[in-house]
Amino acid sequence: MQAEIITIGDELLIGQVIDSNSAYIAKQLNKIGISVYQITSVQDDKSHILKTLKDAESHVDIVIITGGLGPTKDDITKKTIAEYFNDNLVPDDTVLKNIKALWKQYNRQKLLQVNKDQALVPSKAKVLMNALGTAPGMWLEKENKTFISLPGVPYEMQALVSQQVIPKLKDKYHRPFILHKTLLVYGLGESTLANRIESWEDALPSHIKLAYLPNLGKMRLRLSAKGYEVDKVKEDVDIQIKKLLPFIKKEFFGFEDEEGNEEAVIAKQLTNLGKSLAIAESCTGGRLAQLFTSIAGASQYLKGGVITYSTQSKIDVLGVSEQLIHEHSVVSAPVAEAMARNVLQLYKSDYAIATTGNAGPTKGDSEVDIGTVFIAIATQNKVYSKSFNFGNHRAKVIGKAVSKALEMLQKEIFKN
Numbered sequence: 241m242q243a244e245i246i247t248i249g250d251e252l253l254i255g256q257v258i259d260s261n262s263a264y265i266a267k268q269l270n271k272i273g274i275s276v277y278q279i280t281s282v283q284d285d286k287s288h289i290l291k292t293l294k295d296a297e298s299h300v301d302i303v304i305i306t307g308g309l310g311p312t313k314d315d316i317t318k319k320t321i322a323e324y325f326n327d328n329l330v331p332d333d334t335v336l337k338n339i340k341a342l343w344k345q346y347n348r349q350k351l352l353q354v355n356k357d358q359a360l361v362p363s364k365a366k367v368l369m370n371a372l373g374t375a376p377g378m379w380l381e382k383e384n385k386t387f388i389s390l391p392g393v394p395y396e397m398q399a400l401v402s403q404q405v406i407p408k409l410k411d412k413y414h415r416p417f418i419l420h421k422t423l424l425v426y427g428l429g430e431s432t433l434a435n436r437i438e439s440w441e442d443a444l445p446s447h448i449k450l451a452y453l454p455n456l457g458k459m460r461l462r463l464s465a466k467g468y469e470v471d472k473v474k475e476d477v478d479i480q481i482k483k484l485l486p487f488i489k490k491e492f493f494g495f496e497d498e499e500g501n502e503e504a505v506i507a508k509q510l511t512n513l514g515k516s517l518a519i520a521e522s523c524t525g526g527r528l529a530q531l532f533t534s535i536a537g538a539s540q541y542l543k544g545g546v547i548t549y550s551t552q553s554k555i556d557v558l559g560v561s562e563q564l565i566h567e568h569s570v571v572s573a574p575v576a577e578a579m580a581r582n583v584l585q586l587y588k589s590d591y592a593i594a595t596t597g598n599a600g601p602t603k604g605d606s607e608v609d610i611g612t613v614f615i616a617i618a619t620q621n622k623v624y625s626k627s628f629n630f631g632n633h634r635a636k637v638i639g640k641a642v643s644k645a646l647e648m649l650q651k652e653i654f655k656n
Contacts, residue, residue: 241415242277243269244296248289248307248317249392252281261306261397268401273415273466274302284308289320297385302409307392309375311354318378321389322362325380329360332367332376339374365389368404372396377404386412417470421477422496425459425488426647433459437487440480448480456639458647460496493647494654502646503531509653510541510591517649518587519545520558520579522570523597523613527642543587548579551605554596558582571598571606573614573625580618580625592618593649599637613641617652 245265251257259281266276277300282288289308296303308317322329336359343351358374361367368377368390375391377400388405390397425433430452434441441450447467453460463480467473485492494505510517519529519542529545532538546557551570554560560578568574579594597613598606606612610632616625626648630640 241274241302241413242300243274243302243304244277244300245279246289246292246296246303246305247279247281247392248284248305249281250283250314252307253283260394261392264394264398265304265306265401268406269302269304269409270418270420272406272410273418274409274413275418275466284314284316286316286320286323289317290324293321293324293387297382297387301385301413303385303387304405305387305389306397309358309389309391311352311358311374317389318360318362321378321380321387325362325364325382325387327362327364330363332359332361334369335359335361335367335376338369338371338376342374368400370396370400372399379405379408416466416468417473418464418466419473419477420462420464421481422453422460422462423481423484423488424493424496424502425461425491426493427491428459428488430454430459433461433488433491437484440484440487443483444480445476448476456636456643458643493650502643502650504535506646506650506653507532507535507538507541509650511537513653515590515653516541516543516587518543518583518589518592520583520592520594521545521547522549522554522579522595523599524595524638524641524645525549527638528593528595528645531642531646543589546583546586554579558586569606569608571596571608571612571614573616573627576614576616576625577618577623580616581623584618584620590620591649591653593645594618595641595645597637597641599634599641600632601634611637613637613644615641615645615648617648619652 245262247259247262252259262279269276280292282292308315336356339355339359355374361378365378365380368379370376370391373391373393373396378389380387390400444450447465449464451462453462463477465473465477521528526547532542548554548557555562558579559582560575564574564578576594576596580592584592594616598604598608598610600610611629613628613630614625616623628644630637
């Protein structure tokens with residue numbers, strides 16, 4: 241069972257908009273046993289869209305299209321799909337009623353004819369009502385192939401996928417079970433790790449695939465298996481993991497959460513423990529806080545955070561001693577620990593993490609080497625820090641600092 245995702249829009253091809261829709265759709269399809277054969281981005285051009293639809297129909301069972309359903313002239317997806325199906329557009333009264341209701345509730349401007357025309361749909365299509373926007377989703381079938389057209393606005397698309405598309409696909413198709421199990425490994429480069437586990441990898445059964453997913457400061461090893469016997473698939477993967485672990489026992493840190501990376505694992509553990517977190521950032525510039533606040537329900541465990549980027553702000557906001565900074569430098573273990581301890585007290589939290597470093601390209605207020613970062617953890621009973629040098633590339637330094645901070649925080653929280 242395979243699908244192709246087609247995203248439409250010139251803005252995707254010039255890099256103005258990042259295609260997050262495909263990632264979301266692919267993940268949801270994978271959860272129900274539908275593999276994504278290909279993801280294609282095409283321009284707002286009728287001939288290009290028609291050719292892409294024809295190519296997709298020849299090699300997959302399901303085609304999901306996003307984008308190009310707006311009210312303006314460059315939004316040609318609906319008309320092009322109608323042409324592909326030798327169909328014509330007809331008004332749908334339910335869609336028009338939805339458009340008028342949304343307009344009345346949220347828009348003070350006059351409802352124009354171009355907005356009303358969004359209620360036009362191919363006569364062969366089953367309408368997927370979009371409660372969050374004016375462009376409806378559309379479901380069409382042709383010779384046992386399913387075509388689904390969705391609006392490109394991410395939150396509208398996501399609601400339609402979760403509430404309508406996935407349930408309909410589950411009802412229509414008999415699907416295999418797909419399992420991914422991802423191990424988190426720290427402290428080994430990709431080539432070193434591959435060399436170490438070569439014999440194990442060579443012995444993997446053909447229905448289990450291994451992928452190396454390197455990131456700054458860490459490696460993810462993903463085992464993937466597919467089959468119609470759920471228990472057998474799970475058992476086979478578990479057997480291979482047991483064989484793998486002796487090769488990486490010192491560097492293995494745990495399993496990646498199904499719904500996210502380390503921040504999601506940390507969030508879940510903090511919630512389970514009923515504990516709280518506070519964050520003080522300098523060189524990471526709010527990246528840690530952003531990761532946690534992007535997870536729904538973060539207010540249950542995240543008390544707050546501060547970005548004390550300048551030296552003076554560490555003194556004024558966090559109360560770090562000016563004398564301490566003078567004696568040890570603003571990029572130092574004592575300052576990182578003071579930041580963590582003080583933000584813990586400021587927010588009355590159970591855990592705190594702090595970062596201070598020199599990401600470059602110049603040295604700034606500290607004479608330490610570019611790439612030097614200190615990360616500190618504080619609890620109600622202790623505070624400690626570690627020093628690192630992450631090289632001389634600014635983006636890499638910041639990315640590695642974030643990854644290492646999450647690693648340290650996860651280790652500390654999972655002691656409980």
